[in-house]
Amino acid sequence: MVPDATPDSSVSSPPFPAALLPTLLAVSLSAVNLLRPVYGPGGPEIVDFSFDYLNPAAQRITGLPERPGTTALARFPEMVVNGVFDFYRRTYQSGEPGTFDVNRQSDGLDNYFRLAAQRCEDLLVVSFADTADHPRTPVEEALRAAQAAEQTARADAEAQRQRLHDVLLDLPAFVATYRGPAHTYEYVNRNFQQALPGRSLVGRTVREALPEEGQAYLDLLGQVYQTGEPFQGQEVPSLVDYTGTGQLEQRYHNFYVQATRDPAGTIDGLLSFSYDVTEQVEARQQLHLLNQELEARVFERTHDLRHAQAEAVATAQRLLRITESLPSTTFTVDQAGQVLYISPQWYAYTGMDPGASVNEVWPTLIHPDDLPVIAREFGAALAEGRPWRYEFRLRGAAGHYRWFASQGEPEPLAEAEQAGRPRQWFGSNLDIDDLKQAQYAREQQEQRLTNILTSLPASVVTCEGEELRLTFFNDTFQQFALGRAVLGRTLGELFPEAVEQGYTGLVHGVLRTGEPFRASEVTSYVVDPRTGARKETFLDLTYLPLRHGTEPPHAVLTFSLDVTERVHARRERETQQLLLLAANEALTESNHRLTRTNNDLDTFIYTASHDLKTPISNLEGLLHALREEIPPELLQGRYAPRLLGHMQGAVDRFKLTIAQLTDISRLQRASTQPVESVDLATLVADVRLDLAPQLAADARLVVDVAACPRVTFAPKNLRSIVFNLLSNAFKYRHPARPPHVELRCHCAEDGTVVLDVQDNGLGLTHDQQGQLFGLFRRLHDHVEGSGVGLYMVKRIAENAGGTIAVQSTPDVGTTFTVMLPAPARAA
Template identity: 25%
Template sequence: MVLVICLLLTAASTALFSLTTRAGDRTRFENITRTVQERIASHLNADEALLRGTAGLFSASEHVTHEEFRIYVERLDLKRYGPGIHEIGFSQRIPAARKDLAVATQRDLGFSTFRLWPDTPPRDEYHAITYLEPAGIRSPEAMGFDMFTEPIRRAAMERAWQTGAPALSGKVMLGQEAAASGQEGFVMYVPVYEGHSLPETAQKRWQLLEGFVYSPFSATPLFSGLFTPLLQTRITFRLYDGQEPKPEALLYDSSASLEKTHARPVFTSSSQLEVAGRPWTLVFFSQPDFEQSLMATWVPSVGGIGTLMSLLVFAFARSQQNARKRAEDNEAERAWLLSRERLARAETEAQRTHLQDIFMQAPAIIAILGGPQHVFEFANTACQKVLGHRELLGKPIHEAVPDLKQHGPALLDKAYHTGKALSGREVCLPLRYTLGGRIEERYWDFFFQPRRMPDGAVDGMMVFAFEVTDQLQARQEVELSREEARRSAAQLQAITDTLPALVAYLDLAERYRFANRAYESWFGVKPEEVLGKTAAEFVGPEAYEGVKEKLQQALSGETIRYEVELQVRGGRKIYMQSNYLPDRDAQGHVRGIVVLAHDLTERRKEEEIVRNAVRLRDEFLSVASHELKTPLTPLSLKLQALARAVEHEPETPFTQKVRSHVEAGRKQLNRLSVLIGDLLDVSRISSGQMRLRWEPVDFAVLVREVVARLEPEALRAESPLNVEAPGSLMGSTDRLRFEQVVENLLTNAIKYGAGKSIQLVLKEEAGGVVLRVKDHGIGIAPEHQARIFERFERAVSERNYGGLGLGLYITRTIVELLGGTIRVQSEPGQGAAFTVDLPREPPSGTAPLS
């Protein structure tokens, strides 16, 4: 009986011990699972807060530049924040009508390969990635990706804009929106609305939606980084997307990194977790390292001890000792869990401090005001700087910033009492922005967001503000520039409408962007009917083929000029000169062409009349020259005979007078002979009948012979000739024409040398012959130096210097026929230097005189 009672007591004790230890082990297991769940929720809530702050940046500013976004994300220092957010982006809502403009804008900002993709099928709007930082891990292909085209991401984005709250996507394979391409994970979205406040209805939220701040999360690195390897060997868990643990919904399995797992765990449990509106299912499993410390493992031992009554005392003492040890282990376990909890709280506090540091360093004004009196609880560095470093914290706004009493408090009161966010754009706030300074007017964009307690009551206000004074002034300047451009365009239209020529502007697509009134008088088409048409549409396919190549050359940067016969209004034909002038931007790129077209019909008629007159003149000069030259020979003979007759007569006043007249007649006869020779040369040049006779010559000998002939004339003009030439310089040329060039240049130098010395230099240079004649006379003004080589042109008055103005024209023509060039260097009063460059041998294909 005693044995039965002992056995019953032993059995009861064993059962009670089993129930007690299993309940304790279950409690330990659930404490650990609760810690894991709270750690996941805490970390993702912190990530959600960061994304909300980023959305606030876009809401508080009319336009966030890529540089501002880069600085903002850089100051977040995401690497210090632990596993989770490694990159933050912004998906912009782009209507289909603004697709091309959005692509062009991004490319102008430096994203040369930016495109909206996938580009099919066509749709009413796009939600493309336009911001993604940090740049060090950003994939260039991510820019422009439309996440709205993927059903799972789209579902999360629609839930976000409909609720106005952050939304988490289901399980997705991370692609081009992240650097972690090809990994399983999820994406968190925070909507950004126009007007900064949350619209009241779903319809207004859709209308005012500007885009989404988002961040992709790779599940494995995120959850692996949250928990130590020690915890993973004690308890493992699987995280499923959704409310049921389906295999295809598995997001993360902590046992995947373990070499060996428990096939039949002692404890399992599942729980639900909601993150940003998305339900998750967590399933936990105990592992051998945890199960080895379970009190339940001692149940068989206690039963065996109970059956052995002889060992009752020993067994009882042993069991108490073991129980005490297990209790100590449990206490150590509990202490470890408490320490992990304290670490988690410390990390949360560190994250809160880090977030406060971010707000302090933000380039925007951020302030937190408490209670209906709007007492300053927080003011970042930018706020303190703008308000002149006044004492703010702990003071109501009307006391801390009395300058605001006519502006800010009323709006703050309205937002506080209604509980609705308020915003303003380009609001003028006259303040003393420096302590003790003068009142200045600056313009601000601001956003007042009520702060609510857990019960929903408003207990304060969050203030965000950006100064937009510079942007406002810049926009005003742009508007003034646009108005000035409109006035200039009107003036240009009025001016060009008065011109008797076609004036138009074509863009790179050969489309008319401007046309003057001449189009109506020439073609019977009003300018406004021309605008928007392409060149092919306006002139027709057949006429366009004739100008297509010229238009393309002009658009490639060439200046094109050509003449063409054209039929205009009424069937009348005119001869037109067209000019295509490329128009370039500040970088030198062609952005269009200016078209100028003139009617040359009357000028062509006048030119034909002039050509006929010139032809008749040349014919007259040719005939007159030959007719005038005919009597010169007998007249010259008569003068020579008279001179010889007078030489044999005695010296008397009469014979002296006769000699004087004979000498004067001889000089005039020579002058007339030279003039007639020039006229004959001009006639030959005009008719193309001037022929060259190439023969071997010594250029140095020819020069000295000409100098010898003209030396008496130079001495009479008191202009001595200084010659610098080699002893011999052989080559081939037309002897008479070369002498004519030298003689014309020396004659000019004597005539205009003002009684000063003349230098003649002949030398060999670069395989050719260089002749240089320099005087120190009256010189030639720069504006006359080009035309003195033309027919009948002179740089001086005919009253002071005789001649027909043909010498230099004939000289230039001869030099060019000889294959050379002539140029002049001169300054008024400094003399003139003529330089002739000639080849030593005739051009190829020219046979020398044998």
């Protein structure tokens, strides 16, 4: 439902994305073709259309690729016969959109297609859908039945034409057909051609083929062609070179000429039928040879009769073979229901012994639920002398039932009475199981669709006619109606407030124009009929017209989704976003102050370390000078050397602390160092050389970096990580065993580089592990150190987006695991 108002012209629709059209063509369930006209040589006439593009649905239906590289008539020549090509050409030339329905019965298909076409610049856009995927209207079903009957009649006519052709071919007479006003021979039977040996007749005019006939014969043919009145002549003489020797021979014929017409009733040719009666004429002229001639004629007639009888038998055999090759079972029954004949298809399907009685066996093969229908329909048809039509299930030899359609026609009663026998019915059983299964699948699909619509969280309603009477509604709409009776009522009767708010007017607009209507988050209210309270809601609305084919809409399908919670949630979220924005601004200001503080701290550390270097250097120089001034005997004493050593150690530790303070101040800028592809094995080898003075003779270092030979990282930072971890591993060795350190590296599935350093040293307690990465934190005092190394490793790893973890057991050893991000993240 939407408010009663015309669309707001101030609200413009959003621009469509560029990928919308390709996406729409890709997901469309309708087939779409882009055709380009092909013109004849040197002229504007369109002789074909080439395929420029087929969307996936068109590719599925036609079996062609997206760009076939061929033309429409080359791939589908039947388009000329079924009118599709004329529809394409007419639509392109007129520039007006058009639709066309066609029943395609080729390539194994027997389906209706509905085509819609419109010209777009120099292309023809064609959309079509296979209506076999949708329920057919009664008109379509009637049309299909009519076309099926037409096909059956055409097949019967073709069979009859073939039989007539065979009869005419061997008929002991002269039969010919002529085409056009020039009387061109279109067909001559065998006797006609044999009577004129050496002459080519078919395709030639009478004047060309029989010039000796003269103008009188041509005038006779022309008169029949012009007037349509048939001509019949008895013992018509003719002088023709029958032997091909140039000698004219006079013969006599009984002659009949009749005009032929096209389907529109226009004369388009002639049919001539004649037979040679020369012998009869000459017999009358020669009475003394009458007996001999009569004997010859009797003999000839007997021969012809036998030949005709043989032809009749051959024709009957051909008809039997045709019957036995049909996909349906044919049979003949009498009025008592006794099966007189049944084709072999019955025995092949049922597995029944051809010697068994069909009347005794067939009731056991019919599905029990269908026997009453057959008994009623079949018996009534025989008793009333009328046709029958019904469907039933028949069990095959494999034990499975399949659906068949049975139909039968009675022979004319007069024919049965004339033959002196009971009336017969001619029937057939056609396998329609695939059709029934498809029909069942469609019904199931429709039921699933109904179930889906019924269970949708949106209100779904169908409003029929100008009254907008409700013919379908789902459960959500029933809840929305607040206990009101829905079915059969109009929208205005059910919701008077819908009229006030203009919803019924909008639905009428969709019904009148056929254009869908959509709106989002429309403010609406519903009155509770039980309490009279008004409840405000927000709805997303979609009104869709429903129509049969190209007819005007007869109903409107409405979708109403209650988005009240979404609107309230969005408003709440917008309020929270405003509060969050204010908090973010305050946090940003705090970050700026913290950044300035950090910068000031870095500057202080750098300045302090730089300013302390000079006095410490001076102090170290004074210490050396003092050592030079002390008398040798004092240097050999008990206290002086020890005090000087303590003083020098303090100076060295102070210098190391200043250097490490400088390094800490640089950590803030460490993440900005450029990354490179570092050879990890070479880097570890260089660190090992630097550590050589600290390694005892029994120390062992195992390096396994084959899984990640190159690491993308800042070289100086990676070297600092490896140096500090290996240095600590050897520095905090266990006094009871030689140090054994392993450095391993591998890559995780997401590209993360995992670096492990494992030792067998002193190990750490759980409390010590929690303090390990603190600045100036030292957990063992028996070796030199400042407590800065692991702090720097942690800062370097985290600044690069990585992590460091430790696993340790006292008196067993420690494993450090550094995870460095994949190259893309590091970049």
